[in-house]
Amino acid sequence: MRREWRLSEPGTRRPGGRTERTRVAVLMATLDELAERGYAGLTVEAVAARSGVHKTTVYRRWASAEGLVAAALAMGAESEWVPPDTGSLQGDLAGIGRELVRYFTEPALSALPMASISAAFLSERAADSLRAYYEDRHARCAVVVERAVARGEVPAGTDAVEVVRAATAPVFYRLFVSREEVDDSVADSAARMAVIAAKAGAFPGRMPRR
Amino acid sequence: MRREWRLSEPGTRRPGGRTERTRVAVLMATLDELAERGYAGLTVEAVAARSGVHKTTVYRRWASAEGLVAAALAMGAESEWVPPDTGSLQGDLAGIGRELVRYFTEPALSALPMASISAAFLSERAADSLRAYYEDRHARCAVVVERAVARGEVPAGTDAVEVVRAATAPVFYRLFVSREEVDDSVADSAARMAVIAAKAGAFPGRMPRR
Structure with a gap:
């Protein structure tokens, strides 16, 4: 899925702004942690460390491992995905x-x-x-x-x-x-x-x- | 589901034996904890305390909250359940x-x-x-x-x-x-x-x- 994601939501956030860069860094770190350790091993601390974003910021904005997963999924929904068109x-x-x-x-x-x-x-x-x-x-x-x-x-x-x-x-x-x-x-x-x-x-x- | 459960597995365990009594006490405590606190709040410690079984015993036999849930579900499968027979x-x-x-x-x-x-x-x-x-x-x-x-x-x-x-x-x-x-x-x-x-x-x- 990741390859299909846009890294910003045009019109809702200033692309390249600091808040947006933080968001992308944290959610990408979430994906990388999930891929390496799975959901059972996902922690706010590890995502903070990996993203280089202070863990207080991560806690304040995403609250928990579940909050990070929810936000990463919402980022996935920004994609341009359309279903196949095979003729039947x-x-x-x-x-x-x-x-x-x-x-x-x-x-x-x-x-x-x-x-x-x-x-x-x-x-x-x-x-x-x-x-x-x-x-x-x-x-x-x-x-x-x-x-x-x-x-x-x-x-x-x-x-x-x-x-x-x-x-x-x-x-x-x-x-x-x-x-x-x-x-x-x-x-x-x-x-x-x-x-x-x-x-x-x-x-x-x-x-x-x- | 609980009401349908048999509390022993005839032929596999001595009904009323100590091991069997421990099993039933722990799995019933698991159900009560699940009902009160939900899965996110289920811990081996709380189940041990509620059942009166030493927590070392619970850890040795069921290992984790997931092990307790697995065993409780297996107990549910001992039921006599049959599907409805409505004629269609x-x-x-x-x-x-x-x-x-x-x-x-x-x-x-x-x-x-x-x-x-x-x-x-x-x-x-x-x-x-x-x-x-x-x-x-x-x-x-x-x-x-x-x-x-x-x-x-x-x-x-x-x-x-x-x-x-x-x-x-x-x-x-x-x-x-x-x-x-x-x-x-x-x-x-x-x-x-x-x-x-x-x-x-x-x-x-x-x-x-x-």
Whole structure:
């Protein structure tokens, strides 16, 4: 994910300003610590030392390891990510699912995604950050269903976010609940199941008000 | 969950023996501490004090808060739980899903289930315990699909565990990933989606070898 991040939020902070430089240094140090030690080993002290920012500053602004994870995740959400556009709903959903499998299972990529899910159990701030992140992802992914409706693949009025949830939830279920192995075939099966269900009208949207 | 637990494992331990009494006292204290303080506040020291078992003994046998959660979850798996038998696949799956919603959202019930998912991020022992628990749940739930096959509701050869995963994963997804509200309607929708997909042949089992 890191490679996709913008290091500033245009219009909200003065790029290159001291506050912004501190933020980037701390959040990059958070990512590096997560990658080396994992979430269980993440401490404010180590992030402060690594970033060269005084630990009082880190505590004041981010409060805890969970606060750092929440902020690092929010930085990830600044990316320009769009879902794949393969020409079919099956291809697009399988692509989204395969990307999830990759981010949550490759050691070089999985530290922040795993820490984000884990921290949300321990901190309301981290849970809020996770909720905002997936709300943004849902909004970005809806287009794959809208294109499928336009192509006539699935019925008009299909609830796009429900399709996205159904197509990806089995990947997360195996990762965090049943703790089973996941690979691309899990993503592909879940995508196929969601497409079959969508074609059969299993995801009716809310009726528009009259 | 607690009310369903048997307090001994017949045939594996001498019921009423000292080791067994210690085990039950420690795991009951774990549940009480979880209910009062949550997983973030669970410590070996507090469990030892509450159970009246020496903390050296608790450390030696369970090692950490995660070890205690793992053992408490394994105790839960000793129950006689069977899934509902409502006469339809939709009814059975919705019943399973509604029970999940209840256990994971009612404050009096949710401490151990939530701690079990959370601890698995921090401890291999807790992850193994969670994996074993859900493997057992999958095996117990498969009968609802087998009955549906027998009634002709879904095709012969339907992968029962895949149906169960699909019908429950959206509940867990909202709880732990997108951090959205869950209620019975989420369980009902996921069950309905899984039934529609199953009827349409979305869960083919592995071909039997010849």
